[in-house]
Amino acid sequence: MKITTIHLATGNTHKVQEMQRLADASDLPVKIMPAAKMPAVVEDTGTFVGNARKKAAALRATLPADAWVLADDSGVCVDALGGAPAVESAYFAGPQHDSAANLKKLVEVMRDVPEGRRAASFNCVLVLLGPGGMEQVCEGRCEGVLAREPVGGDGFGYDPIFVPAGYDRTYAQLGESEKNKISHRGRAWLILAEWLRKI
Numbered sequence: 001m002k003i004t005t006i007h008l009a010t011g012n013t014h015k016v017q018e019m020q021r022l023a024d025a026s027d028l029p030v031k032i033m034p035a036a037k038m039p040a041v042v043e044d045t046g047t048f049v050g051n052a053r054k055k056a057a058a059l060r061a062t063l064p065a066d067a068w069v070l071a072d073d074s075g076v077c078v079d080a081l082g083g084a085p086a087v088e089s090a091y092f093a094g095p096q097h098d099s100a101a102n103l104k105k106l107v108e109v110m111r112d113v114p115e116g117r118r119a120a121s122f123n124c125v126l127v128l129l130g131p132g133g134m135e136q137v138c139e140g141r142c143e144g145v146l147a148r149e150p151v152g153g154d155g156f157g158y159d160p161i162f163v164p165a166g167y168d169r170t171y172a173q174l175g176e177s178e179k180n181k182i183s184h185r186g187r188a189w190l191i192l193a194e195w196l197r198k199i
Helices: 013-025 048-060 086-091 099-109 176-182 184-198
Strands: 005-008 031-034 069-078 119-129 135-146 162-164
Touching: 005 013, 013 031, 013 069, 013 176, 013 184, 048 069, 048 086, 048 119, 048 135, 069 086, 069 184, 086 099, 119 184, 135 184, 176 184
Parallel strands: 005 031, 005 069
Antiparallel strands: 069 119, 119 135, 135 162
């Protein structure tokens, strides 16, 4: 494996920590480095792939030519909301894009939706950019349902109301190691890890 350092295109410390844990669990000798200064990026492509690619390209433009950059774009897609908030997950409550406000709004808009119509999925796209225009795109998805109220103290974002299929606990109740085995980001990383082992 030639890659020893990957720069993660985010200012979100939770994502940096989660990606490092995923790398460690995969037994890959990779250091996930947070962006020292993440360039401002308008996430306006309308797709997870497009947004992730745009963020990765923005950070890579600030780094040496031999750098490897990884960007993540992810969100929750709710059936009863026509698939929303999806790529707008980070801004669901408005331009302040505060995680607590986003969570509160989703709980409120889903308040009167009956149990049989609360299906949702968490989706993640990872885009890795390397030297010479190299690009690898990996996608992960986790199906589940939305709880009526936030439960659990682990995780971040919408984790306290997302109950993955086959479980009776939310992402925020599972603990990081168990969550990473089934999460959208964990599944996307497994695909990327297999690719990294081959180069």
